Amino acid sequence: MSRRTAAVQKDAAPGTGVRGADWVANEIERMIVTGDLLPGQPIRQELMADRLGVSRLPIREGLGQLASQGLVEHRRNAGYAVARLEQSEFDQIYLMRDALEREVLATIPALDADAVADIRDLGDRVAVAADRGDVLEMRLANHEFHFAIFDRSPLGLVVAEVRRLWKLAMPYHAAYLFDAEVRRRVVAEHDEMIQALADHDNGRLIELMNEHRRGGEAGTGMLLRRTGRSST
Template sequence: MTADQERDVGRAAGRVVEQLERLIVTGELLPGQPIRQELMAERFGVSRVPIREALRHLTTEGLVQHEHNVGYSVARLQQSDFDQIYLMRAALEREVLASLPDFSEDTLAEVRRHGDAVAAAAERGDVLGMRLQNQTFHFAMFEQSPLNLIVAELRRLWTLAMPYHAAYLYDPAVRKRVLAEHDQMIDALAEHDNERLIELMNLHRQGGEVSTGIMLRSAGAAAD
């Protein structure tokens, strides 16, 4: 393979990574579901080479798992996996939020716009849209941190957990609470109060952690 061909495969694999990740995050590909390389190649209009490269990458990220002589499938996380994800999130998010600079009016307005997009999705009852916009809202804050490597790891952790958060937001009372907590976070940002922001994020995170834990324990009991 020539250098140009290798670059073309690399670019195609990068696009496939993004497309497969979205299918997993949105629930179009479910935990445990096989990922057929030939079907994905046809769907994305590429050869199987970038599909294989993308699947290898997603395996290292933890979104996909590979079984010898069986193939690739969407990773199925267990309660212990979520315990570790939330433990890491708690530690890393504290550091990121503590490191945030004072937000300019333009940056704060951007965060508010993303918060409004979450609220609009909630008003429509669009749970998928709310989940996607919710992540965008939080990373509009996180990405202002100078701790770029930690923010990148946080994004990976959020992506791993995203497929399991849908049930949490079907409850109207939960949606209302999430929006109220977002408003409080924006107020803390406007007041340059990072400690208050950390406290609010801890409470915000616990809601998803408890809900997901209940769901996973129920699924485990049903499987038993």
């Protein structure tokens, strides 16, 4: 048996087909977004292959995909690591989000009662997680809530770029959500957004999202600046 054949067989899981680079990239992305892998943390290909039960080939290819998206970076003579944002990069992410999300929200069509109810259910998930202080579940539900709105826009390519920008910044969002007052504010702002959707008031929705985004940018940016000072 050739080495290549053995690697392919190792990557085959019963009932799931071959666990290739796309699957690996999704799994590592999930680890980054949930904070299982932290900004700046090295990703050892051998250890990740053992953890995911695959050979090193899909690990290497999956990491290459994530590097092209900016979620990981390849360091010469050191291998791959989770990307760490500089303050200037973080500021640019929010600058782009401000411009793109404004255009996306302006094109949201009038939603019927069922669509609004679906989004309200996601808002309730955020609220429940916030009440019990489950920051990870709150972050994941918050992501679903916002993209349940964004994905209603016909600007699919723009929404895809917004999604990429969210992924880059998401690992930094956990710390400021440990503040119970911040969690309550996020939930209250979601409720106002849902009302704007129900009223078909895109202008109000844009205003609310701008304020909502500024709160996240200020809280997370403060953490990033503190971290940057402590590492120098």
